[in-house]
Amino acid sequence: MRRIALSLLIATGLGACASNEMSHDRAATAVQAEARSAALADRFQKDLLGALTAAMAAEGPEGAIGVCSRIAPALAAQLSEESGAIVRRTALRTRNPAALADATERHVMESWTDAPLDENGRPKQWSAMEGGTFRYMRAIPTMPMCLACHGEAIAPEVRAAIRAHYPADEATGFRPGQLRGAFSIRWDEAALSRATGVGAATIDP
Numbered sequence: 001m002r003r004i005a006l007s008l009l010i011a012t013g014l015g016a017c018a019s020n021e022m023s024h025d026r027a028a029t030a031v032q033a034e035a036r037s038a039a040l041a042d043r044f045q046k047d048l049l050g051a052l053t054a055a056m057a058a059e060g061p062e063g064a065i066g067v068c069s070r071i072a073p074a075l076a077a078q079l080s081e082e083s084g085a086i087v088r089r090t091a092l093r094t095r096n097p098a099a100l101a102d103a104t105e106r107h108v109m110e111s112w113t114d115a116p117l118d119e120n121g122r123p124k125q126w127s128a129m130e131g132g133t134f135r136y137m138r139a140i141p142t143m144p145m146c147l148a149c150h151g152e153a154i155a156p157e158v159r160a161a162i163r164a165h166y167p168a169d170e171a172t173g174f175r176p177g178q179l180r181g182a183f184s185i186r187w188d189e190a191a192l193s194r195a196t197g198v199g200a201a202t203i204d205p
């Protein structure tokens, strides 16, 4: 890449080349950060769904609440520690108040509320640089198996168990196909340059 940039420098003059190289680095960083973020979201989704499905089969929704409330935050912490990014779930209506959305997350999720899937049937994704921070989000759609704990008709004993853990629960009343929430991943400048091998100074001047 350096070599291409250098011949461009000779061909086009310093000014044009310097900005070409800068935007190329920025674009390359964003592509890498997006791929790494998508891989983290994949793992979060797969591991959580696996644990939840097993717990639902073994214990039913009432027993699975405890699994969900222990495993989801533990997975988020583990993936954050491994990657250096901040990995979490968020939602417009939350069960765990720790999942409350910030302004950017709220804005992105509001645009996905009734159509969380893209034209290929995959959860919608979004990413952007925000200052020196790279942010990635992926929609989490409501599926039929979620309704036992997030739907419109939750069994009274399940509702009571949820209330006992989460007195401020707002995450009910969802229908299949609606947006339930999102994975939200955030790389600060230092984490980004460690993860992509590109110097932070070239990412956002």
Ligand code: HEC
Pocket: 052, 056, 060, 061, 062, 063, 064, 065, 066, 068, 069, 070, 072, 073, 089, 090, 091, 093, 094, 095, 096, 097, 099, 140, 141, 142, 143, 145, 146, 147, 148, 149, 150, 171, 180, 181, 182
């Ligand atoms: C057994 C009950 C149960 C089922 C089934 C269930 N959830 Fe949850 N969900 C919970 C609990 C409990 C929490 C709070 C977890 C925590 O403390 O982080 C939660 C939290 C969430 C959150 C984080 C945001 C928030 O509101 O706190 C998302 C997103 C979510 N669930 C999506 C889903 C999806 C999608 C499905 C179906 C694939 C699903 N859940 C199925 C119990 C359940």
